[in-house]
Structure formats: C-alpha cells, structure tokens
Amino acid sequence: MLCVDVERFDIRPALAHYAEHGYAKLGRVLGDEGLDALRERADDLMLGRVVHPGLFFQPDATTGRYEDAPLGLGWQGPSLDYRKLEKLEKDPRFLAWLENPLFERLARARIPGDIVLYRAILFHKGQAGGSNLPWHQDGGRLWGLTQEPELQLWTALDDAPEDGGCLEVIPGSHRGGLVTPLGGVVPPDAVAAADAEARAISLPVRAGEALLVHNHLWHRSGRGRPGLRRRAFSACYMDADVRCLRKKKAPRVFPPVFRR
Secondary structure, eight states, X not given: OBOSOTTTOOOHHHHHHHHHHXXXXXEEOBOHHHHHHHHHHHHHHHHTSSOOTXXXXXXXXXXXXXXXXXXXXXXXXXXXXXXXXXXXXXXHXXXXXXXXXXXXXXXXXXXXXXEEEEXXXXXXXXXXXXOOEEEXXXXXXXXXXXXXXXXXXEEESSOBOTTTTOEEEOTTGGGGOOSSTTOEEOOHHHHHHTTHHHHOEEEOBOTTEEEXXXXXXXXXXXXXXXXXXXXXXXXXXXXTTOOBOOOSSOOOOOOEEEOO
16 A cells, blocks of 8 residues: 555654654655545445444534534445544555554554554545634543553545645644643643644645644644645554553553564
C-alpha cells in the first residue's frame, strides 16, 4: 500500500518538526491501489456490505454542528452520513495500513518497547459538508489511561483542501499540556486567551498524504465542501505498559501492533 521506499525515507526531519511544533507532514505515502482499497472498504462498512462485530458508528449532525452530533446510537442502517467509525483494527485492510513498516519506524522512534493501538478511527465529512470539529486535544480523563499517548498518524483518503475540511492546528500548543484535566474540547475562554484564531494555521493535504499529530496539539477542522467527501483515517499508538482506568465496564485491552 505504501508508495515510498521505507528504507530510504528520511524520517528525521518529520520527527524534529513534530517534536517542535506538534505536527509534521510526511507527504504522499499511500499509493493509488491502497487509496482505492481503503475508500472502498470505508464505504462497504458504512453501507453494511462488510460487517465486523464490535465496530463503533456515530451518525453525523444534520445541522453541521459538532454539538448536535447524536451520541450512543451506533449503527443506524446503511448510510454514507456517518461522522466516524472506530475499532477499524478489526478490518484487515485498515489493519494492514496502520501496521505498515513506515508507520512502525515512526512509532518506534517515539515509543520505547512494545507498542499497542489506542484507537483506529475513520473521520468522515459527507457530501452535505459534514460537521465542524472545534478546538480540542486528544487526551485527559476522557481517555481514561494511566499515561497520556502522544502519537497519531493521520492519513487523507480524499483531498482535504484549505476550505474543505482540512486540519487546522496551533503550532507548539502541545508543549503546554492539557488545558483541562478532562481533555477534549478546549473551553471558549481558553481559546480566547490563547488568541487561537490569530495563531491557527491550515494543513491542506491531497489524498494519500499523511500527518503526524501530537495528542495534546490543539487541532480542529471545518466543514467539507458541499458535494465532495472528506475521509481521513487516524491511528493512535502508545506504549504497551499503558493501562485503561475505567471501572464501570471491564478495562479495555489494547491490541498489540509492533513488538520488539
């Protein structure tokens, strides 16, 4: 699925930029056949043509507002209007991509020892434009872990132009840690205090390009262009020693991906 030579691909500039700014562009790393395979599988899952028990589905908000996206509904029948799909490590095609040797090199450069997967997720903005996603951080008590993960690899399955649902980030914001212990959406007063609108930069990408994203980096995305879809796949990697803290349900067990 890779369209680059893994051994010759110099990961050092990307890792240095990621450490300093909280994100880095890898350029195009997913080839045409891989793109076709993952796009096809994403639609197969949303339309119920391929079924994996235990997948998580969230329908999108009809209003285009993140706050209105329904929670806890799960699968609602065949539709290309799901906002996100999780647990995609259950699917062989997505598993093959998140375990590719380039991603392994990047993950091993940041995470010592055995590496597990926190989540594998498809973010989708449908032809109606999907919904916005406000400034947020991926961590905190919402994630319920003994240690904060930091590394996500985000792959564009469709073009994500500047005015069509691309990621927006505040460079260096990861160095400040979590804004709130809970994590998730950054409160409006913190957004104003950080002068986020003036500091934000856009990261437009073409299909097949990938990004490194630090979990604590402030990031968001707007709605997509009407009539065009924006699918992106994100995998979050962490140390195998991290444990789930939840008590209302049995603690999660995280699937291994890269072993020493």
